[in-house]
Amino acid sequence: MIEVKNIKKSFDGRVVIEDVSAQMKAGQCNLIIGASGSGKTVLQKCIVGLFEPDSGEVLYSGQDFTAMRGEEKTAIRKEIGMLFQGSALFDSLNVEENIMFPLSMFTHDPLKKKLDRVNEVLNRVNLDGVNKKFPAELSGGMKKRVALARAIVLNPKYLFCDEPNSGLDPQTSLVIDKLIKEITIEFNMTTVVNTHDMNSVMEIGDYILYMYQGRKEWEGSKRDIIFSKNERLNSFIFASEFLQDAKDMRMLEETGRIPNHRNMDALIGKGAPPPDLG
Amino acid sequence: MFTRPENHKMYWKEFIHQCTEIGFGSLGIVAIISVFIGAVSTIQTAYQLVSPLIPPSTIAQIVRDTVILEFAPTLVCIVLAGVAGSRIASELGNMRVSEQIDALEIMGVNTKTYLILPKIAAALLMIPLLVIIAMALGIWGGRLAGTMAGILSGNIYDKGLLEYFVPYNVIFALIKAYVFSFIISSIPAFYGYYVKGGALEIGRASTKAVVVSCILILFADYILSALLL
Numbered sequence: 001m002i003e004v005k006n007i008k009k010s011f012d013g014r015v016v017i018e019d020v021s022a023q024m025k026a027g028q029c030n031l032i033i034g035a036s037g038s039g040k041t042v043l044q045k046c047i048v049g050l051f052e053p054d055s056g057e058v059l060y061s062g063q064d065f066t067a068m069r070g071e072e073k074t075a076i077r078k079e080i081g082m083l084f085q086g087s088a089l090f091d092s093l094n095v096e097e098n099i100m101f102p103l104s105m106f107t108h109d110p111l112k113k114k115l116d117r118v119n120e121v122l123n124r125v126n127l128d129g130v131n132k133k134f135p136a137e138l139s140g141g142m143k144k145r146v147a148l149a150r151a152i153v154l155n156p157k158y159l160f161c162d163e164p165n166s167g168l169d170p171q172t173s174l175v176i177d178k179l180i181k182e183i184t185i186e187f188n189m190t191t192v193v194n195t196h197d198m199n200s201v202m203e204i205g206d207y208i209l210y211m212y213q214g215r216k217e218w219e220g221s222k223r224d225i226i227f228s229k230n231e232r233l234n235s236f237i238f239a240s241e242f243l244q245d246a247k248d249m250r251m252l253e254e255t256g257r258i259p260n261h262r263n264m265d266a267l268i269g270k271g272a273p274p275p276d277l278g
Numbered sequence: 279m280f281t282r283p284e285n286h287k288m289y290w291k292e293f294i295h296q297c298t299e300i301g302f303g304s305l306g307i308v309a310i311i312s313v314f315i316g317a318v319s320t321i322q323t324a325y326q327l328v329s330p331l332i333p334p335s336t337i338a339q340i341v342r343d344t345v346i347l348e349f350a351p352t353l354v355c356i357v358l359a360g361v362a363g364s365r366i367a368s369e370l371g372n373m374r375v376s377e378q379i380d381a382l383e384i385m386g387v388n389t390k391t392y393l394i395l396p397k398i399a400a401a402l403l404m405i406p407l408l409v410i411i412a413m414a415l416g417i418w419g420g421r422l423a424g425t426m427a428g429i430l431s432g433n434i435y436d437k438g439l440l441e442y443f444v445p446y447n448v449i450f451a452l453i454k455a456y457v458f459s460f461i462i463s464s465i466p467a468f469y470g471y472y473v474k475g476g477a478l479e480i481g482r483a484s485t486k487a488v489v490v491s492c493i494l495i496l497f498a499d500y501i502l503s504a505l506l507l
Contacts, residue, residue: 050384090378091378
């Protein structure tokens with residue numbers, strides 16, 4: 001489990017994160033959502049230690065990561081895997097070497113064992129036959145999968161994903177989302193995903209933290225988000241046409257009515273319960 | 279800043295990779311420049327030595343000392359600041375911008391030690407070697423130009439090379455090469471590692487690294503000459 005307590009971070013006197021606290025449990029996908037510039041990437045970078053928070057604590061399984069130095073911090077980092085927005089694959093290394101890199105750096109396993117592990121994780125992310133290709137030869141979705149394979153190759157306890165679906169088509173996004181979800185459950189990882197993709201929220205979100213202008217505006221589950229009364233959250237999530245349906249479903253369930261321009265039969269066809277007119 | 283390597287084998291591999299990049303990657307341009315510098319030195323020295331009282335072998339002495347003391351270490355290192363320095367700055371800059379450095383940090387790798395130290399060590403090993411090669415090629419280029427242009431015969435040139443030879447000049451040249459090697463690797467590494475922004479900033483950082491390195495090389499050249507000669 002990861003606990004974030006009263007994190008504050010500012011750059012050149014401008015406060016970017018203000019007093020954010022959260023609990024991210026193991027075996028579930030914890031999502032940090034919010035508009036661009038809301039501070040979710042900075043928050044994630046504070047959690048993984050790429051930024052030093054001005055104040056507050058980050059606890060990994062109860063250990064205060066922010067107070068750690070040197071080898072203690074390195075030990076925790078070895079339990080962290082991260083999927084970056086731009087994949088961050090090493091350009092000069094091929095797929096196999098990219099994934100093998102953490103194994104070569106931190107283990108003394110023989111080459112055969114390392115290659116077996118590389119093939120195992122590549123197979124886990126449904127990528128076969130690309131071992132010798134270089135990152136420049138891969139599509140965006142393949143790069144993400146290779147980066148995910150590299151992130152999980154050392155069996156980390158914590159998995160961080162920064163905008164895993166950015167630049168991907170909806171179908172590939174769904175594949176990545178499902179992979180993240182499956183891997184989280186399979187290895188009982190504490191997964192933290194930064195996203196503003198509402199499809200991802202509905203697909204994999206177990207715990208959702210909504211950031212607004214550097215502050216925690218709302219937190220809850222996937223179901224809570226649809227029925228939330230928080231205006232800022234509503235205007236963020238229902239900006240998506242897909243989720244407008246959800247809002248109308250909620251209205252239908254609560255009041256038995258829908259907005260005039262909507263077709264009730266179509267909405268019921270999408271899964272909304274028929275209104276109780278009796 | 280630098281810490282104990284996480285895995286010596288990986289650091290050794292990176293060191294060898296950098297030796298190849300800096301050493302063999304720059305060998306061609308160093309060879310071309312050195313030969314032509316030596317050749318031009320011979321022709322221009324002969325052009326200036328018009329007195330019949332000065333023996334032709336003096337041309338070889340002048341070419342030898344000029345190449346060893348100045349052209350091989352300083353000029354070659356200025357060229358290397360452009361070739362190797364810009365490569366180091368842009369490589370690290372690209373890694374920074376595309377979050378590859380962050381990825382290494384997250385893995386628990388000390389990025390300064392892993393990415394910068396092998397570059398500095400490789401430069402300290404390979405650049406003095408390149409300077410030695412440049413000395414030999416420069417002197418050979420001078421001989422080639424001298425004989426081809428009919429300025430002096432090969433035998434006289436060889437005789438001149440051995441006259442009044444001061445071995446300390448080679449040591450001085452190597453001291454300069456070591457100092458310049460450190461400048462060529464550390465300054466671009468600094469600018470590349472701390473780049474912020476995108477592709478445009480990588481280009482700017484690379485240019486700035488080369489300019490600063492060249493100025494520092496010239497400045498260090500003056501200081502070392504004043505102190506050690």
